[in-house]
Amino acid sequence: MQKARLSVYLEPDTLKALEALADRRGKSKSLVAEAAIASFVSSDASERQEAAITRRLDQQNRATERLERNLGISIEMMALFVRFWLTTTPAVPEAAQAAAQAKGKERYEGFVEALGRRLARGVSFTREVSEDLAGSPLGEGESTRNR
Structure with a gap:
């Protein structure tokens, strides 16, 4: 031709x-x-473009679902910790409050330093939990929401 x-x-x-x-x-x-x-x-150009957009939207949807799951884990973890802490920590006598506050400040600073090191290494608690659950007998093939 x-x-x-x-x-x-x-x-x-x-x-x-x-x-x-x-x-x-x-x-x-x-x-x-x-x-x-x-x-x-070409008449199928719009179909290819639509398919590409659909793929990208699916990727975004999966990323959003992961974020939602990780946020849910974080909220649940924080709620469990606060409940445990509130139910197990005795009240501090008036005379010992200054020492307790100083010790609390020291512990908090240590926590922030450890968190900074962990974030700098790229370690994610939610990823660790997911990996731990996936490797446990309970986690194999079972969603965390079904437990």
Whole structure:
């Protein structure tokens, strides 16, 4: 089949982009332009674009679900800790409050330092918990929400 000649005028930036793509692919500018035009006028181009968008939305949905799960774990963990702490920590006598506050400040500073080291290493508590549960007899094949 004989090809027909077509002359087009392109903006300088568009021409540079076309030349750069042709160079990267090792193809002629005509071939790259022909493929782009064919894709543009093809009836299935919109279907491919829709499929690509759908894939990206699915990826975003999975990422959002992971964030939601991790947030739920974090909230539950904090609630359990607060409940445990409130039910097991005795009241401090008036005479010992200054010493208890000083010790609490020292412990808090140690906690913040440990948290900083852990975050710098990229260690995630929720990932550790997920891995621990996945490796345990209870966690195999069972969702954490079903327990």
